[in-house]
Amino acid sequence: MADRIQLNQKSYAKLSRRGVILGSLQTAFIATLAFRMRKLQVEDASNYRLLADENRINIRLIAPSRGEVYDRNGKIIARNEQSFRITIVKEDAGDIEQALFSLSNLIKISQSDAKRIIEETKRSAPFLPVTVRDQLSFDEIARIAANTPNLPGVSVEQGLSRVYPSFESYAHVVGYVGPVSDSDLQGGNETNPLLKIPRFQVGKVGVEKHYEDILRGSAGVMKVEVNALGRVMRNLSRKEGKPGNNIQLTVDTALQSYIQARLGSESASAVVINCKNGEILAIASSPSYDPNKFVKGISYSDFNELRDNELRPLASKTVQDAYPPGSTFKIVTALSALEANIIGPKDTFTCSGKMEISNRFFHCWKNSGHGTMNLEKSLSESCDVYFYELALKVGIEQINKMATKLGLGVKHDVPMSAITKGLMPSREWKLNYRKQEWLVGDTVNASIGQGYVLSSPLQLAVMAARLASGKKVNPILTKSINGQNVHNLSNIEDLDIDKSYLKIIRKALFEASNDRRGTAYGSRVIDNTYRMAGKTGTSQVRNITDAERENGVTKNEDLPWKRRDHGLFINFAPYNKPEIAVAVVVEHGGAGSKSAAPIARDITLQALFKGNPPLEVYPAKDRSAVFERQNKLGEVLKELEIFRENKV
Amino acid sequence: MTYLEYKVRAVPRGFKKLFYLNWPIILLLCAATAIGVIMLTSIAGISWDPWASAQLKRFFVGFILMISIAMVPIWFWKSMSVLAYITSLGLLVLVEFFGSTGMGAQRWLDLGFITLQPSEMAKITLIMVLAFYYDWLPDQNVSKPQWIIAPLALIFLPFFLVLQQPDLGTALLIVLGGGAMMFLAGIHWGYFGAALSLSVGGALIILQSRGKDWQLLNDYQYRRIDTFIDPSSDPLGAGYHITQSKIALGSGGWTGRGFGQGTQSRLNFLPEKHTDFIFTTLAEEFGFIGGISLLAIYALIVAFSIIAAISNKDRFSSLLIYGVTVTFFLYFAVNMAMVMGLAPVVGVPLPLVSYGGSSLLVLMAAFGLLQSAHVHKPRGVI
Incomplete structure (x- = not known):
């Protein structure tokens, strides 16, 4: 028995020893846990707190x-x-x-x-x-x-x-x-x-x-x-x-809506500028589209219809399209010749209907010729040959310089999309882009706004405004942002062109609109306070062949729409105290005097009177037609106004 | 051996036994349970239902079970050891055929009035049978190879059955518990050294085999190992639990966000927030102070138990107490190591705190055995 107890004593001691070892291991592990807990919860707490917030807080x-x-x-x-x-x-x-x-x-x-x-x-x-x-x-x-x-x-x-x-x-x-x-x-x-x-x-x-x-x-x-x-x-x-x-x-909704309605379904565009400070009062391109459709998500069929329409409703023609400015460009040629002292107001050339330059005939639009022309008459009657003569003497550099002064070939800074610079060609330009030498014929073509010259309606309006005010006005569309005026309009510098030259051109444009033989006489205003001064332009989109000239030029109306001439008109008014400048381009509308000028007159008067002008300012023979049109457009605008107030 | 062989001079009788219970351990058990109930209330959105009240009821049942077991002399329980072990093995086989599936493993046996998790029971009955075996085995035979075979078989049977469920976590705990019993019994160090080098070598071979022709594990198992080593490698997949649980712990800081304010658990970022991951909520809401307090309670339970084991001169009782202590220790150590990212995610509840009936009752029963051994310990050797 003693033996047994002895044994028990021995085994008891061993068990206790092993128990203490096991206990120590356990204690060590518990200590590890405690340290780990401390590390996570105390040392790295801020890290984990951040992670927890990221988990739960969604911004x-x-x-x-x-x-x-x-x-x-x-x-x-x-x-x-x-x-x-x-x-x-x-x-x-x-x-x-x-x-x-x-x-x-x-x-x-x-x-x-x-x-x-x-x-x-x-x-x-x-x-x-x-x-x-x-x-x-x-x-x-x-x-x-x-x-x-x-x-x-x-x-x-x-x-x-x-x-x-x-x-x-x-x-x-x-x-x-x-x-x-x-x-x-x-x-x-x-x-x-x-x-x-x-x-x-x-x-x-x-x-x-x-x-x-x-x-x-x-x-x-x-x-x-x-x-x-x-x-x-x-x-x-x-x-x-x-x-x-x-x-x-800066735009005026009443005027803008009027213009949109006046342009109607023509493929046309119009710009109205305050010629003293450059504020754009209206800038419309036709046909247009309903932007609300795009907000709601336009349907494919609607979009395709807009995209495939040959009148290009999606294009913003006032700033994004450039046209040959045609005769409206003669203002530039005339001014450059005056500035270069090549001609005086009294100097004359004779127009015989065509002119031979380096073995090629350049024709005047008037086959029979204008006869003896001075500067004023050549502008008001839009004689081409006169400007061919000037072109030969002035050269493209001078013309180019003057065009830039008047705002052509310049990209104007307005907050619209796809603004074109137009094209004001020069020797370098032709060499760089066409890899060809500049020819005299190119200058001759450019002098009447054909050939390579391209201008947007906005540029033409700016030119008219600068001509009218003699100031270097830039087009402005933004009046204020959050109530703060964006542009300082009080100090607009003068144009770098002699005032007397501008006066001569203004007078010539007045004659064009008010002289019986002026190209825009048909679209005159007869009230002296509101008289307009303007320049027509008709730009060809095709070449007239010699054969055609022999047999008589095909009438514009007989051509397919795409090949008809563009009709242009620029003007400022009133002549005595210019306030606004207007440019109208009617794509493939035929002669500017017939297509663009009547529209420009209606727009000008509408802008000056801030509403329908009295019929008395129109020549007597136009009044009934104008009256009818006023009524018709009145209906359209009234409908639009009702829409504006109630629906959407 | 029967209880008649017990040579005890003085064993308290009747209600006097209550005074001889190890009260510090009982109070600490109550404290840990109280923390658990508070946390379950918080997780339910400061409400008794559905978890806190049920957990409290189960604790009362477990408490009465513990006291009842403690009142019965330890020699009776000793004589029941083999029977208990065989019964639990039988239940493990039964669960294989009739068990209900939950959490992807067959673990529960529905006995009508209670759902039983035989694997939990097996942990305790294995302790009992090993204590019985080493009490019976003469000391000089302990390290002899022929006497090593039987305990290894005793450990392997429940291990294998639990692994079949499959419940790798519990199976490993069974091996660890059994191994600890063999260690306590005094088996030569050499065996443990060999076992350790074998497992380390095996692990190395398994890792080496990756991507080779003779790859030993499936790809997904390797990926699990990867996530364990670096949870951030897969923060939304397998590493999600570990990452989120670390975030919850860490965001608690010193004092925590306050009762009911734990965002991680309340907003469901944490899985199993009322069972296996309950510690994260405690640590998030009561911070380092709260976490360390619970750890201290556990450590004290272990300490008092080891003292009780050392002070018990009866070999069976002493081994049993050590065994219960190790089992308890393994529960909380593995669970905490898991939520702190020190161990892979295995399904081990936090003892007394996690919501769950089976493990709570088994644990209380185990402490009942511990108390019985304590109450009926030899006071003065003959």
Whole structure:
């Protein structure tokens, strides 16, 4: 027994030893745990706290309201309107197909929409709303609101959408907004999170695009706490964004709408500029399109129709298209000759209807010739041969210099899209781009605004304005941003052209409009206070062959539309105290005196009278036609105004 | 051997036994349970339902079970050791055929009034049978190879059955528990050295075989090893649990976010927040202070138990107490190491704190055995 106890004693000691060893191991492990806990919770706590907040706090952006665009009188051009969309939440709706069926009794849901909605609800988390339809009308919203109890999971969400109440009038000026595309994300915008908000819209063309940064504003931030699945548990904070700045343009909506209506379905464009300070009062291109369609998402068929229309409604013809300026360019040739002291006002040339230069005949538009011409008469009657003579003496360099002074071949800085520089050719230009030597014939062609010379209607209007005021006015479209004037218009420098020369040209243009033999006599104004001074232009888009000249030139009306001449007209008024300058181009409209000049007269008078002019200012024989037109356009504009006030 | 062989001069009788219970351990058990109930309340959004009240009820049942077992002399339990072991093996086989599946493994046996997890029971019955074996085995035979075979078989049977469920975590705990018993019994160091070098070598070979012709594990198993080594390599996949649980712990800081304020668990970033990952909520809401307090309670339970084991001169009792202690230790050590990113994610609950009936009852029963051994320990050797 003692033996046994002895043994027990020995085994007991061993067991205790092993027990202490095991206990020590356990203690060591517990200490490790404690140190680990300290490391995680004390040393690295701030790191992990940050990670936890990242986990739970989701930052959502609130789209700011876009700045609005006004005209010079405070009339709205682009604004934001509450728009409604309906969404469906799967977990509240239960059977999606059943819910869509109930909805389709109230609003129209297309097959493809229904398919998309079912797909989306399958893919996304059950608590996330899926858009059923966007841009609903008030009627539809009212119908849904009345049936809310029967439509679980369906809710109406509000947002802002862009509205252009003037419809087609400003499509080319203000442009439109649309969903963010890949190209919008380039050029420093890649990281702007605002652009990644679903359904966010950015300016696509025109003022909307040019002033995107000013109009956009900055995003608001909403912090929400989300759970691991992304469901919003509660709102933590909400900071509203800064709305975009409002922009006031120099345009006058009444005039702009009038011009748009006056141009009608012609492929034409017109620019009206305040000739003292360059403010653009109207800048219209026709035919136009409804920018609201683009905001809502234009249908393929509508878009294709716009794109394929040969009158090019999508083109902003006032700034983006350049035409041979035709006879309107004679102003440049005449001024350059005066400045180069090649001719005086009294000097004359004889026009025989054609002129031979380096073995080639250059013709005057008047086959029989103008006879003896001085500068004033040559402009007012638009004699070509006279300018051929000048061209030979002046040379292209002088002409080019003068054109630049008058704003041709210069890219004017207005906030519209795709602004052309036009083309004012020179020796270097031809050598560089055509790889050919400059020929005398090129100068001769250029002297009457044909050949290589190309100008946009805006450039022509600027030329008219500079001529009228003698000041170096630049076209301006933006009056103020957020109430702050953008341009200082008090100190506009004088044009670097002798005033007496300008006076001679102005007089010549007056004669063109008011002398019985002037090319624009048909479109004169008979009230002395409002008399116009203008220059017609007819630019060829084809060459007239010698054979044709023998047999009689084909009449413009008999040609296919695409091959007819462009009709141009530039003018300023009133002659005694110029206020506005106007340029009108009618594509393939035939002679400028017949196509562009009558339109320019109506526009000029409309701008001067700020509304319909009294019939007495028109020559007696035009009055009945003008009266009829005034009534017709009045109807159109009234309708547009009603639209503007009520619908959209 | 029967209880008649026990030579005890003075064993307390009747209600007097209550005074001889190891009260510090009981109070510490209650404290740990209280922490658990508080956490379950918080996780439910400061509500008794559904977990806290149920957990409290189970604790009362477990408490009564513990006291009842403690009142019965240890020599009775000693005589039941082999039977208990065989029964639990039988239940493990039963669960293989009739068990209900949960969490991807067959673990539960529905007995109508209670769902039983035989693998939990097996841990304790293995301790009992090994204590019985080494009490019976003369000391000089302990390290002899022929006497090593039987305990190895005793360990291997439940290990194999649990692995079949499959429950790798519990299976490894069974091996560790059994190994600890063999170590305590006094087996020569050499065996452990050999076992250690074998497992290290095996692990190296397994790792080496990756991408070779003779690759030993499946690709997904290697990926699990990768995630364990670097959880950030797959933060949304397999590493998600570890990453999120570390974030929860770390964001607690010194004092935590406060009761009911733990964002990680409340917002469901954490999986199994009321069971295996409950410690993360404690650490997030009560910070380092809260976490270290629970760890201290556990450490004290281990300390008091080891003291009780050393002070017990009866070999079976002493081995049993050590065994229960090691089992308890392995529970919380593995669980905490897991949530702190020190061990791979295995399904081991935090003892007394995690919500769950089976493990709580088994644990209370084990402490009942510990108390019985303590109450009925030899006081003065004859």
